[in-house]
Amino acid sequence: MADITLRLPPTLAADAEEAAYALAGFDSYAAFRLGEGSHVLGPMSAVLLRTEATSSSQIEHLTVGAxxxxxxxxxxxxxxxxxxxxxxxxxxxxxxxxxxxxxxANILAMHRALLMNQRGWEQQAGRYRDRLVWVGTDGYSPRGASHIAPQAELVPEAMKDLLAFIGRDDIPVMAQCAVAHAQFETIHPFADGNGRCGRALVHAVLRNKRMALHTTPPISAGLLRRTTAYFDALTAYRAGDARPIVEQFAEAARYAASSGRELVDVLVEQLDVARESLHGIRRDAAVWKVLPHLIAQPIINTRYLQDAVGLSKSQAERAVGVLAERGVLTQRSGRQRSVVWEHRGILDVLDDYAVGLRRG
Known part of the structure; x- marks a missing residue:
């Protein structure tokens, strides 16, 4: 892979470039819409990242609501x-x-972060696999598998080769993302979590190539809309045809850019409604520090406000009291009868976005 010549039909190369610039445009739009360096941009980036992580997990049939x-x-x-x-x-x-x-080392750290929360897989977190793995059949035998990954001893060199490919700057970025992802999935370097790590790798490449500096565009959301075509494209890549996976990623990138803009806009609308509800509250009140964090974390408790926002216990209690009194937050019961407060509007926006993906 390090020295491969990637020849794309001119129309596909142009399509891939157009998709990459759509992502860059979305990234700039989010920064402009929110204000680069704004206290809202960080939480918005966080919720987009969680949206992407949720969509990527859903491709693996791991579904969870906001x-x-x-x-x-x-x-x-x-x-x-x-x-x-x-x-x-x-x-x-x-x-x-x-x-x-x-x-x-950073790829292994990414995998460690993924699997440390997955019960029963902690010992495999952050390590290349030491066994044969395959895709598309049961865990007992590779017979009938749609893909059998390379022998474990070949993985380290294959990954070094992939990183050399990613380091090149003579390939259209979206095509490079697509091929790097497909090669990662072909190597299947880990015992579990390869799909999610491979899709996360795409965002590392986009950040590295400076196509997405402020946000995490929901590319997996685009792939989730046509999972059969996405998996078929990976199969075609393993047979020597890279065109379908580049096409899938270009289409997913365009969807990420357009739907990402809409998601940013409706979440900002929720913030604007909340600001109107807080009319008359003095500008130095702690509640204004809390408000942007509701985008990234639409359910809060006072401990979260102390840890994430830096409020004192009394400030946190006053802030949630004001937000609840003004109708911005609704009190709910958490686990073991603890008290949490939720922003129903933001939760509904995120769930509606997920439902739209499942409808295709």
Whole structure:
């Protein structure tokens, strides 16, 4: 892979470039819409990252709603799937750090972040596999598998070769993302979590190539809309045809850019409604610090506000009291009768986005 000549039909090369610039345009739009350096941009980036992590997990049939994911982040969840998806969120966060330095150690750190939250797989976290793996059949035999990955002893060199390919700057970025992802899935370097890690790797490449500096565009959301075509494209790649996977990623990138803009807009609308509800509250009140965090974490408790926002216990209590009194938050019971407060509008926006993906 390090020195391969990637020849794309001119129309596909142009399509891939157009898709990459659509992603860059979305990234710039989010920064412009929110204000680069704004206290809202960070939480918005976080919720886009969680949206991407959730979509990527859903491709692996790990489905979790926005409420369960937010509860799990507060350690108030009761869903095993939510705990696994939180691991995927951490892997995505690690992938963005990988973007600044594409090294083998950072890829292993990304995998460690993913699998440490997955019960029974902790010993495999952050390590290349030491066994044969395959795709498309039961776990006992590769007979009938759609793909049998290379022998375990070939993985380290194959990954070094892949990283050399990613380091090149003579390939259209979206095509490079697609091929790097497909090669990663072909190597299947880990005992579990390869799909989610491979999709997270795409964001590391986009960050590395400076196509997405502020946000995490929901590319997996685009792939989720046509999972059969996505898996068929991976199969075609393994047979020597890279065109379908580049086409799938170009289409997914365009969807990520357009739907990402819509998602940013409707979440900002929710913030604007909340600001109107808080009319008359003095500008130095702690409640204004809390408000943007509701995008990334639409269910909160006072402990979260102390840890994430830096409020004192009394400030946190006053802030949630004001937000509840003004109708921005609704009180709910968490696990073991603890009290949490949720922003129903933001939860509905995130769940509606997920439902739209499942409809295709």
């Amino acid at each position: 409420r369960n994911l937010a509860l799990e982040t507060l350690h108030e969840g009761v869903s095993d799937n939510a705990a696994v998806v939180v691991g995927n969120v951490k892997a995505m966060e690690s992938a963005l750090k990988l973007g600044s330095e594409m090294t083998e």
